[in-house]
Amino acid sequence: xxxWVLEALIEVICHGQYSNLYLKHHLKECxxxxxxxxxxxxxxxxxxxGYLNYCVNQYVKKKIPNRVRILLLMSVYQxxxxxxxxxxxxxxxxxxxxxxxxxxxxxxxxxxxxxVKQKDILLxxxxxxxxxxxxSVPSWLVYMWKAQYGMEQTREMLLWTNQTLPxxxxxxxxxxxIEDFEKPEFTAVQNDLYIYHGNDVAAHPYYQQGKxxxxxxxxxxxxxxxxxxxxxxxxxxxxxxGTKTMAMAEMMEDSGQIVSVxxxxxxxxxIENDAKRLHLQSVxxxxxxxxxxxxxxxxxxxxxxxxxxxxGILARKPDIRLRMKSxxxxxxxxxQQDILxxxxxxxxxxxxxxxxxxxxxxxxxxxxxxxxxxxxRDFALLEEKTIFPSRGQDGxxxxxxxxxxxxxx
Numbered sequence: 170x171x172x173w174v175l176e177a178l179i180e181v182i183c184h185g186q187y188s189n190l191y192l193k194h195h196l197k198e199c200x201x202x203x204x205x206x207x208x209x210x211x212x213x214x215x216x217x218x219g220y221l222n223y224c225v226n227q228y229v230k231k232k233i234p235n236r237v238r239i240l241l242l243m244s245v246y247q248x249x250x251x252x253x254x255x256x257x258x259x260x261x262x263x264x265x266x267x268x269x270x271x272x273x274x275x276x277x278x279x280x281x282x283x284x285v286k287q288k289d290i291l292l293x294x295x296x297x298x299x300x301x302x303x304x305s306v307p308s309w310l311v312y313m314w315k316a317q318y319g320m321e322q323t324r325e326m327l328l329w330t331n332q333t334l335p336x337x338x339x340x341x342x343x344x345x346x347i348e349d350f351e352k353p354e355f356t357a358v359q360n361d362l363y364i365y366h367g368n369d370v371a372a373h374p375y376y377q378q379g380k381x382x383x384x385x386x387x388x389x390x391x392x393x394x395x396x397x398x399x400x401x402x403x404x405x406x407x408x409x410x411g412t413k414t415m416a417m418a419e420m421m422e423d424s425g426q427i428v429s430v431x432x433x434x435x436x437x438x439x440i441e442n443d444a445k446r447l448h449l450q451s452v453x454x455x456x457x458x459x460x461x462x463x464x465x466x467x468x469x470x471x472x473x474x475x476x477x478x479x480x481g482i483l484a485r486k487p488d489i490r491l492r493m494k495s496x497x498x499x500x501x502x503x504x505q506q507d508i509l510x511x512x513x514x515x516x517x518x519x520x521x522x523x524x525x526x527x528x529x530x531x532x533x534x535x536x537x538x539x540x541x542x543x544x545x546r547d548f549a550l551l552e553e554k555t556i557f558p559s560r561g562q563d564g565x566x567x568x569x570x571x572x573x574x575x576x577x578x
C-alpha cells in the first residue's frame with residue numbers, strides 16, 4: 170500500500186498531476202482494504218507538504234533524490250499525525266522501499282525516522298512565519314489574510330485548510346426519493362446534500378443510475394444562490410465539469426434551459442456526459458470563450474463562476490499549495506473582470522448576475538464587484554457572501570447583482 174502512495178505522491182509532486190484526478194483514475198490499483206488509509210496518507214502528506222519538508226530539513230542537510238525525500242515526507246506524516254499506525258511499521262516499510270531503488274540511502278532513512286520527534290521541531294518566533302510553516306502555506310498568504318481579514322480569522326482559516334473533508338453528494342430529486350438515502354452510508358446535511366461514508370462514489374449504483382452527484386457544500390450553496398426556477402433561461406459561463414449546472418437543472422425540474430459554456434472541447438464533453446448520466450434534457454453545452462458570447466441573447470440568470478487562485482479550497486485540493494505564487498493571483502484579476510463584463514451583457518432587465526469564486530481574497534472578490542459597480546450603474550448589489558473555510562467545508566465567495574430597469578436609472 171505504501172509503495173502505491175509513494176508512486177502517487179511522486180506523480181503529483183514531481184510531474185504535476187492533479188491529486189483528485191490521480192486518485193479518481195488510479196485508486197483502484199490499491200488493494201480495496203487499504204484504500205481509506207492510502208487516501209489519508211496521500212492527502213495528509215500533500216496538505217502538510219511545507220511543514221514536513223521543514224521537519225526533514227532540520228535533520229537531513231545533504232541533497233537526496235526526490236523519491237527518497239517524498240518517502241521521508243510521507244513517513245513523517247504517519248509518525249506525527251496517525252496515532253493508530255505503529256511507528257515500527259512505518260520505519261520498516263520506508264527502509265524496505267528505499268532499498269528497492271536507493272539502497273545506499275537506507276541507513277540514512279532508518280536513522281532519520283528513529284531520531285525525528287515532533288516536539289523537537291523548532292518554529293520561528295514570528296507568528297506569521299510560524300503559521301506559514303505549521304500549515305504549509307506561503308508566508309505572503311498569511312500576511313495577506315491578516316491584512317484583509319484580521320489575525321483571528323486568519324488563524325481560524327489556516328486551522329481548517331488541513332482538515333480531511335468528507336465526501337458530499339447531491340441527491341437528484343428528479344430521479345430519487347428521500348427514502349432512497351435513508352441508509353447507513355448517507356448522512357443528511359442540508360436540502361438535497363448528504364455526506365457519503367463509502368469510498369468510491371463513482372462505483373455506487375446511485376451514481377451510475379443518475380440518482381446522485383459529487384458536490385461540496387460551497388459549490389452547492391453557489392448553485393442555490395443563483396435561485397434557478399422552473400422554466401428559466403440560464404447562462405453558466407465557466408461551467409465545466411458541470412457540477413453547478415446540473416444542480417441548477419435539477420432545481421429547475423429540468424424545464425427551461427441552461428446554456429453551459431467552457432473554453433475546452435474535452436471539458437464540454439464532461440458537461441454533456443454528466444447531463445446524460447443524470448437524464449437531464451435542459452442542459453445545452455457549448456465550446457466558447459466566456460469573454461466572447463455576443464450572439465447568445467439574454468437570460469434570467471447568469472452565473473460567472475470565474476477562474477481564481479483557489480485559496481479557499483486548499484483542504485480539498487492540497488496540491489494547489491505546491492505551486493502557489495502571489496503573481497498568479499494578480500494575473501487572474503483581468504480575466505475575471507473580462508468574464509464578469511461579458512456575462513453582464515446577457516442579463517435581461519430584472520435578471521440576476523452571480524459572480525463567484527472558490528478563493529478567499531478580497532482583490533478577487535469584493536474589490537472586483539466594487540470595480541464592476543462603479544462602471545455599471547445599471548446593476549445593483551443585492552447580496553454578497555463569504556464562506557470561510559470551517560469544519561467540514563472549504564471557502565467560497567459569491568455576489569448577487571440585479572439588472573435594473575431603464576426607468577430606474
